[in-house]
Amino acid sequence: MAPPTFAAVISARGWDRLFSDPELELSLERIVHGDQRFRFIRPLHAGDVVIATAMIDKVRVRSGPELISATVDIASRDGEPICTAQATFAHAREQAA
Amino acid sequence: MKATVVDGLEIGTGLPSLTARLTRERLVRYAGASTDFNPIHYSEHFARHIGLPGVIAHGMLTMGTALRVVTNWVGDPSRVISYSARFTRPVVVPDDADGVEVEFSGSVSAIDGSLVTISIEAISGGQRVLLAARAEVDLGVRVPHRDHEGSHVP
Numbered sequence: 001m002a003p004p005t006f007a008a009v010i011s012a013r014g015w016d017r018l019f020s021d022p023e024l025e026l027s028l029e030r031i032v033h034g035d036q037r038f039r040f041i042r043p044l045h046a047g048d049v050v051i052a053t054a055m056i057d058k059v060r061v062r063s064g065p066e067l068i069s070a071t072v073d074i075a076s077r078d079g080e081p082i083c084t085a086q087a088t089f090a091h092a093r094e095q096a097a
Numbered sequence: 098m099k100a101t102v103v104d105g106l107e108i109g110t111g112l113p114s115l116t117a118r119l120t121r122e123r124l125v126r127y128a129g130a131s132t133d134f135n136p137i138h139y140s141e142h143f144a145r146h147i148g149l150p151g152v153i154a155h156g157m158l159t160m161g162t163a164l165r166v167v168t169n170w171v172g173d174p175s176r177v178i179s180y181s182a183r184f185t186r187p188v189v190v191p192d193d194a195d196g197v198e199v200e201f202s203g204s205v206s207a208i209d210g211s212l213v214t215i216s217i218e219a220i221s222g223g224q225r226v227l228l229a230a231r232a233e234v235d236l237g238v239r240v241p242h243r244d245h246e247g248s249h250v251p
Contacts, residue, residue: 003168004177005161012132029136029143033156037181043174092147 002044011085014054014072034088065090112170112203120196153187166203182230
């Protein structure tokens, strides 16, 4: 059985898709993790084959960094929900002062 | 479920604490294990470029380590049903042999039937590095407990 927060490693596959999407113009090296929330429906086990679906929930743009809220749903191939991971990332669009 | 965990459990009951030492080597290992290769976690150049005081630990490294307070206590990690935290203050990891220490502790902050909420503190250099870190565990058995006034909660 995986430790609960191992779900972040699976979620990272989804986050990477966001961070590397050319349309979003994000740079990994300017992203800081702001908060993280997990809901665990069942643990991940060795041998599980899962699908991670990433969604951008909200983007807030103020004078400082952009705040990006995203949710990754982790489910089995049959659609059985396993974990939901909600995160907020701060992205420094311009060079920090 | 071990009865020892449930017996005498009430709001404020403390869990055994733990201390972790984070070094640059630890961050490199975590980057590889987690696939989070953001260079702010190994390069002073990139960290300072976005205004950080130096190389910082991965938030998930701190958050994942913090949950060990709960999983060590409850024994069975599948009993953890939710976990959340805010990364208020970055854990700056110096480029030396000692790294930085983070102290983790937890205490019961809510009891609702078999659901027990643990509030976790993570302190480094006298500062809180996680805010509102909470894990909910389902102990699988109703937890008899007393409320703040000392009377039994049905």
